[in-house]
Amino acid sequence: MKHLFLIFLMNLLHQYAGKSLRRDGSSLKSFEDIKNEIAGYTDIAKAIIDLAVHGKAQNRSYERLAVFADTIGPRLSGSKNLEAAIKYMFSALQKDGLENVHLEPVKVPHWERGEEFAVMLEPRNHSIAILGLGNSIATPPEGIIAEVIVVASFDELRARAQEAKGKIVVYNEPFISYGETVQYRLQGAVEAAKVGAVASLIRSIASFSIHSPHTGGQSYQPDVPQIPTACITVEDAEMMSRMSLRGTKIVVHLRMGAKTYPDSLSFNTVAEIVGSKYPEQVVLVSGHLDSWDVGQGAMDDGGGSFISWEALSLIKDLGLRPKRTLRLVLWTGEEQGGVGAKQYYQLHKENISNFDIVMESDEGTFQPSGLGFSGSAEARDIVKEIMTLLQPINVTDVYDPADGTDIAYWMRDGVPGASLYNDISKYFWFHHSQGDTMTVQDPNQMNLCAAVWTVVSYVIADMEDMLPRV
Template sequence: MKNILFLLLFLPGIALAQDHESSIRKIYDKELSTGHTYDNLRYLCKEIGNRLAGSPGAAAAVEWTRQLMESYGFDTVYLQPVMVPHWERGGKDVVKIINSDKHGSLELSALALGNTQGTGPAGLSGQVVEVKSIPELKELGDKVKGKIVFFNGPMDPKKIDAFEAYGGANAQRSSGATEASKLGAIGSVVRSLSNTINDIPHTGNQRYNPDFPKIPALAISTQDAELLSALLSEQPDLRLYLESHGEMKSDKLSYNVIGEIRGSEKPEEIIAVGGHLDSWDVGEGAHDDGAGCMQGIEVLRLFKEFGWKPKRTLRAVMWMNEENGLRGGQEYARVAKEKGEKHVAAIESDSGGFLPIGFSSSGTEEQRAKLASWEPLFRPYQVWNLDRPGGGADIGPLRDQGPILIGLKPDSQKYFLYHHTEADVFEVVDQRELELGAAAMTALVYLLDQEGI
């Protein structure tokens, strides 16, 4: 009798688990043999290229991804208007040592930071003062007045998680120019945010405080940051010449691109998945974030190829303007709230197209426990950690509407070789790793759709 009761209680659950295992195996087999993710990324990178918000490249990417999702037969494909900031680099960026006892005049590898106000063709020069952090800058007070502040705080090599190291050093790039301006500095130079010593400068966003002068802000490569620091230790009166041509122009109309497969049983419950379509104006935006966009589209394409009718509504979302404004994510959340939409989950891939090792999440204890309970289904595919805290920048504005926010977590140790640089091109993305990420995201969307959360 006890054996019969056991079978009655547990056989349905065993059968359900086996059904999930079979479906997930099918997803991986299909993506790794005939997936479209890699070829789609090739087109985005090589035929369109970089896609800074407000640029012709961004406009071309919007139209191409719209046409791509329509070609796959999604139930609905539409553009969601959003006004985005429009910054242009405008010319070559220069950081040059001009009075070195050892080298005389020496140009460094440099890129202006995003949204920076340029010097114009006349440039500017001044004595340089090195600090390792914003607190150290504040201790100097008015000693930096009339000078150029050099922020040389490296990413902490002891942090195993490269994103944790990035977060610890990011303030000097995003806020350094404003903090220096408050103390009367005339310019800002920052060490590129990379955990490798090389000669590739990294751009990235920085934010001005409108109450203080908008001083130029440029990044130099980690190799040149080491050199500049060494020269300053021997010659404290070292001077730099800065030249940049960046200019903020009027906001421009752009779009989030959204493709949808409507749910058959609970169409009011939405699962969103995707990445940000914009990139910086150097490189091709392959890892950041062409990879995440193409993975998001692939999720819905695989459902269509299998002929699966989802219970819940699935959306592939290409958010616009993550890099220098986050306007797309904010507008998407605003419209969702205005319409009374019910997102049960939002998944973002914005950590590079590397080998997936897990998912991070933020949500209620119950939501996160349900996500973690699926870990055994992912272990055969070496996706082993579903219990990390996290989420994503573009899905963050949805937080107060109640969905679980999930981020694909790849092995990103190499990410900051390419992040925000001319080196972020299609050729540095591995096809198999990219496809494994797409398969993992599709498997997770499948489970969320079948079981809810």
């Protein structure tokens, strides 16, 4: 019997050579099978690229974004502009002939900066360009007049804690990377309040400046007094640092009229191309529709939102219908910490096994070089193979990991995630500033980004099997 069993086992192994076995005994595709399946999309990928980069859809995502940005402007959470933007997109997606266009309600924070200014009174009169940070409290109506203490780090602030009491803390922290340096914007007010400061002014989190303040979110702590906080330009932070190092007394008059209102009703905006074979399974492409209240929000994140819309438009224009549902989500309240995405996740997580991949573009739509990816090693190998289809435009690299506030909830639960990887060397020149306008955008680069986004999302949505998970 032992020999008969060995013969049977050898025949079985020969039958499934190069394949894996599922627990139910059915065969899994070998990677060679998967490569051949992906290679079968070469002509479709070329058609998508040709339409997006050279054909009738050339520059469409840019032109759509320009009309939107010029018409609506910046779109802060809770604002009339964001409300108008959502109505605009709801109508535009319907006119584009997409399916299941709908709005999903979300409660979002509502903060307004009001009038604000800062003036150096000593050692000379000088107007300081500022932008209040999100959720900051106001100063008293007459403002705050106080001496300044300039520090380069939290460690220096703590070491000089006795000097900081009753003063305005100015942070002149060097820009290392956004991820590392942004802690000063997020926590600067709290750390200054802990040592008795009356306000904090943070050097803008920017890699380059032409006297441009950059706003963004910040967080108070329940057990720490709240003080007004704003960002200032790199130039003014460095000037006050030089003055301070020379022993010069600096006095600033700061006035901010910020107000926080009760949460407002907003919406995540959703549209689909319904899958032909597995409509309950979802490939999600996304960007966030809200922005800060400066510039036009064209780069952050108009570009990501509009190439995500373009992905569905290109697929529809080519008469394609993938096996899975391709779902566009334009998030709301991202700048306040992914508020809309969190509520979307809570609403849909019961169907998490049906989410094939979640994709978000939120780091610019400049010259693309590849895809950021988070997922299992097996899924990564498949995505790498899919990226070979983009060889005609030389965008084939896969980086680790994917990044995106709005898709983080899904990725933490094991859903594969992807983000657009592009040249961000100038991204933080304009980020959260008055410089974030259509002038930053390049139509040719947006065409390439749209082609990448469309090829990847379509092929994953149309392959016979979902991406394997960890």
